[in-house]
Amino acid sequence: MSKQRIYLHDVAPRDGFQNEKVFIETQDKISIINELSECGFAKIEATSFTSPKAIPALRDAEQVMHEIKRKPGVEYTVLIPNVRGAERALSCGIDEANLVMSVSETHNRANLRMTREKSAQGLGQIIEALKGAPVAVNVSLSTVFGCPMEGDIASSEVFRLIGHFADQGITRISLCDTTGMAYPSQVREICKRARAEFPDITFTLHFHNTRGLAQANVLAAIDTGIDRFDASLGGLGGCPYAPGASGNACTEEVVHMLELEGFDTGIDLDRLLAVSARLPDLVQHDIPSQILKAGHRLTTHPAPEGIADMA
Amino acid sequence: MSKQRIYLHDVAPRDGFQNEKVFIETQDKISIINELSECGFAKIEATSFTSPKAIPALRDAEQVMHEIKRKPGVEYTVLIPNVRGAERALSCGIDEANLVMSVSETHNRANLRMTREKSAQGLGQIIEALKGAPVAVNVSLSTVFGCPMEGDIASSEVFRLIGHFADQGITRISLCDTTGMAYPSQVREICKRARAEFPDITFTLHFHNTRGLAQANVLAAIDTGIDRFDASLGGLGGCPYAPGASGNACTEEVVHMLELEGFDTGIDLDRLLAVSARLPDLVQHDIPSQILKAGHRLTTHPAPEGIADMA
Numbered sequence: 001m002s003k004q005r006i007y008l009h010d011v012a013p014r015d016g017f018q019n020e021k022v023f024i025e026t027q028d029k030i031s032i033i034n035e036l037s038e039c040g041f042a043k044i045e046a047t048s049f050t051s052p053k054a055i056p057a058l059r060d061a062e063q064v065m066h067e068i069k070r071k072p073g074v075e076y077t078v079l080i081p082n083v084r085g086a087e088r089a090l091s092c093g094i095d096e097a098n099l100v101m102s103v104s105e106t107h108n109r110a111n112l113r114m115t116r117e118k119s120a121q122g123l124g125q126i127i128e129a130l131k132g133a134p135v136a137v138n139v140s141l142s143t144v145f146g147c148p149m150e151g152d153i154a155s156s157e158v159f160r161l162i163g164h165f166a167d168q169g170i171t172r173i174s175l176c177d178t179t180g181m182a183y184p185s186q187v188r189e190i191c192k193r194a195r196a197e198f199p200d201i202t203f204t205l206h207f208h209n210t211r212g213l214a215q216a217n218v219l220a221a222i223d224t225g226i227d228r229f230d231a232s233l234g235g236l237g238g239c240p241y242a243p244g245a246s247g248n249a250c251t252e253e254v255v256h257m258l259e260l261e262g263f264d265t266g267i268d269l270d271r272l273l274a275v276s277a278r279l280p281d282l283v284q285h286d287i288p289s290q291i292l293k294a295g296h297r298l299t300t301h302p303a304p305e306g307i308a309d310m311a
Numbered sequence: 312m313s314k315q316r317i318y319l320h321d322v323a324p325r326d327g328f329q330n331e332k333v334f335i336e337t338q339d340k341i342s343i344i345n346e347l348s349e350c351g352f353a354k355i356e357a358t359s360f361t362s363p364k365a366i367p368a369l370r371d372a373e374q375v376m377h378e379i380k381r382k383p384g385v386e387y388t389v390l391i392p393n394v395r396g397a398e399r400a401l402s403c404g405i406d407e408a409n410l411v412m413s414v415s416e417t418h419n420r421a422n423l424r425m426t427r428e429k430s431a432q433g434l435g436q437i438i439e440a441l442k443g444a445p446v447a448v449n450v451s452l453s454t455v456f457g458c459p460m461e462g463d464i465a466s467s468e469v470f471r472l473i474g475h476f477a478d479q480g481i482t483r484i485s486l487c488d489t490t491g492m493a494y495p496s497q498v499r500e501i502c503k504r505a506r507a508e509f510p511d512i513t514f515t516l517h518f519h520n521t522r523g524l525a526q527a528n529v530l531a532a533i534d535t536g537i538d539r540f541d542a543s544l545g546g547l548g549g550c551p552y553a554p555g556a557s558g559n560a561c562t563e564e565v566v567h568m569l570e571l572e573g574f575d576t577g578i579d580l581d582r583l584l585a586v587s588a589r590l591p592d593l594v595q596h597d598i599p600s601q602i603l604k605a606g607h608r609l610t611t612h613p614a615p616e617g618i619a620d621m622a
Contacts, residue, residue: 109618118621149614181608183571184530209523211608212564212601216527219495245605253523260494290523294556297492297522303460307420310429 003264007228009043009204010036010251012279013064014079016236018048018057019247020283026060028282030067035275036233037071040267045098045230046076049085065092077138081112082122083129096136096172099123103157104147107178111142120164127168138172139165140206144190146181155190162198172202174230177217180210180245184220191224206230207249208237209288214249215257222263229254233272234279235288246288252276256291269296314575318539320354320515321347321562323590324375325390327547329359329368330558331594337371339593341378346586347544348382351578356409356541357387360396376403388449392423393433394440407447407483410434414468415458418489422453431475438479449483450476451517455501457492466501473509483513485541488528491521491556495531502535517541518560519548520599525560526568533574540565544583545590546599557599563587567602580607 013033017024024032029047036044046068052059061078070076077096080086086097101119102108108116123139130137143150144158162173175194187205194203205221205228207214218229235250255267269291276292324344328335335343340358347355357379363370372389381387388407391397397408412430413419419427434450441448454461455469473484486501498516505514516532516539518525529540546561566578580602587603 106614106618109621110615113618113621115621146608148610148612151609151611180605183568183608185572210601210605211567212520212526212561213568215523216530216568219527219530245601250523256522257494257524257527261496290521290556294491294521297457297494298462299459300462301459303417304421307417307424310420310424310426 003262005227006222006258006263006265007042008251008254008265008267009045009077009228009230010039010041010233011045011206011230011248012036012233012236012251014045014048014058015230015248016232016234017283018055019236019238020057022284023057024282026063026067029060029064032233032275032278032282033064033068035271037069037074038268039272039275040265041074042228042266043075043077043096046078048079048081049089050079050081062088062092065089065094075136080126083125086126086129090130090133090135094135096138097126097130098138098140098174099126100140100142101161102142102147102178103153103161104143104150106149107143107147110149120161123165124168127170136172137170138174138204139170140174140176142176142178144175144182145177145186146179148179148181155193158190159193159197162194162201166198166201171200172204173198174204174206176206176230177208180208180213182207182217183213184216187217187220188224191221191226195225202228204228204230209235209246209249212246214246215253218249218254218257219261234276234292236279236283250289250291252289252291256296260297314573316538317533317569317574317576318353319562319565319576319578320356320388320539320541321350321352321544322356322517322541322559323347323544323547323562325356325359325369326541326559327543327545329366330547330549331368333595334368335593337374337378340371340375343544343586343589343593344375344379346582348380348385349579350583350586351576352385353539353577354386354388354407357389359390359392360400361390361392373399373403376400376405386447391437394436397437397440401441401444401446405446407449408437408441409449409451409485410437411451411453412472413453413458413489414464414472415454415461417460418454418458421460431472434476435479438481447483448481449485449515450481451485451487453487453489455486455493456488456497457490459490459492466504469501470504470508473505473512477509477512482511483515484509485515485517487517487541488519491519491524493518493528494524495527498528498531499535502532502537506536513539515539515541520546520557520560523557525557526564529560529565529568530572542566545587545603547590547594561600561602563600563602567607571608
């Protein structure tokens with residue numbers, strides 16, 4: 001029996017680098033993306049076409065997209081906040097536009113500085129602007145599993161928004177656990193319902209490890225038939241509400257687990273770890289990745305001398 | 312329907328403090344144990360009756376056991392390496408003796424400085440010495456899910472050793488993932504077989520989070536009917552083969568997850584977090600606990616000012 005394929009998207013070049021205090025040099029970004037391309041990802045979130053003033057960390061979006069080496073079979077997705085960003089991105093030849101809004105009204109206002117209604121209108125304009133262009137469109141819904149300001153989120157709001165975008169012809173939706181509030185039984189419930197009510201939509205799950213539950217949540221989602229996940233090289237990508245806590249699900253930890261569990265991620269873990277090993281120098285701090293520190297489970301160590309002769 | 316009970320044992324006072332570079336003052340140990348006693352644990356591993364020269368970090372075992380305040384309903388267990396240790400422990404009134412050996416020959420020699428055969432004999436002597444004493448005996452088998460020097464461990468060896476101790480009348484066995492090599496499908500397989508072949512033995516599972524899998528492994532074990540777990544306050548307890556990696560499963564992360572999943576741990580998470588918050592000062596370094604940094608999932612944060620008026 002062939003192994004079940006799980007598709008992984010690395011979001012470190014956008015979601016990770018955007019959150020770093022130091023500016024990651026453009027050539028380093030390009031080199032990291034190029035190396036990730038060789039690891040076997042289905043998709044890489046390469047950058048964001050937000051205003052360079054709003055997010056200076058990713059002010060080099062055009063140069064990154066023009067200079068990376070595209071690997072056939074890998075989709076290069078970028079975050080797009082508005083029609084202006086869509087136009088910039090189109091001129092660079094992207095594969096997918098990733099649009100974002102929150103399920104939580106408070107989080108949407110805090111994070112995107114507008115009401116959900118305005119966000120939905122704005123996303124509608126981007127979707128309209130991209131019609132006819134040779135790019136896929138993905139909508140990422142933030143705070144699906146809870147809001148750091150509101151607390152629990154009514155799942156009716158999650159499904160109302162999925163329905164809203166499905167009506168606009170969207171077939172790709174990411175359900176995002178923006179600040180690590182998801183837990184396995186909740187994940188199972190929401191994913192099961194999402195797949196049952198929207199069989200034509202390809203869902204991606206995006207977990208954070210803020211409270212140590214990212215891995216368990218990935219397995220819970222797979223139980224319901226979900227087969228696409230975002231994760232971030234090294235576990236980069238912070239949570240502004242939990243200083244020092246882990247950020248995104250760590251790609252190499254997810255790959256390590258899924259391969260052990262008998263899934264085919266298509267990813268070369270050793271090659272991936274070599275890319276992750278470059279991060280501490282680039283971001284100038286220790287990174288959350290456990291696998292980078294400990295190695296994979298069969299990393300063996302020499303036995304102490306002299307123990308062979310024990311009687 | 313009442314919730315299923317999961318029994319948790321905190322091992323930080325022994326397994327955690329033993330691995331710390333600084334000596335934890337005796338009164339601090341006593342105070343941490345006393346506070347843990349009020350949190351709702353089924354069992355607390357309080358100290359170790361090893362030679363004070365071999366493990367100076369726990370050289371105050373007698374004083375700790377004499378001065379802690381015993382809470383009715385909580386079992387106080389201690390690690391016992393030999394008959395001399397058993398005699399010392401008995402004079403302090405322990406509830407349970409925890410005996411340890413490895414399934415891996417190499418790890419047993421490296422860690423305990425003797426062959427498995429000698430260890431099994433020595434444990435037999437302790438079991439004999441404790442017969443008639445009012446204490447329970449638990450055998451902890453190390454490296455059940457893999458050895459950092461040998462790699463994979465034949466499960467036939469695991470079951471041979473379980474059988475060996477079952478024949479000696481042992482009814483409590485801990486299956487320990489000493490260096491974080493376990494993964495969920497492996498946990499499921501071993502636990503299922505252990506419960507089927509040894510229905511009279513009460514198994515405890517002891518996981519490490521070295522590769523980010525402790526939480527997923529706990530859930531996998533519960534799937535097979537396991538209901539007892541070791542975990543360590545703050546995630547204390549290192550792995551000498553993975554510098555900087557996480558150690559034991561973190562108690563507050565396990566409690567947080569299990570309560571969300573609908574289990575009854577009997578533990579007061581807020582009270583537990585107050586104890587964990589004392590650790591960084593005591594051990595003089597940052598601790599792995601994610602929940603201590605991020606708070607439980609419904610820890611809400613104030614929304615930024617001015618967002619209420621957005622149109």
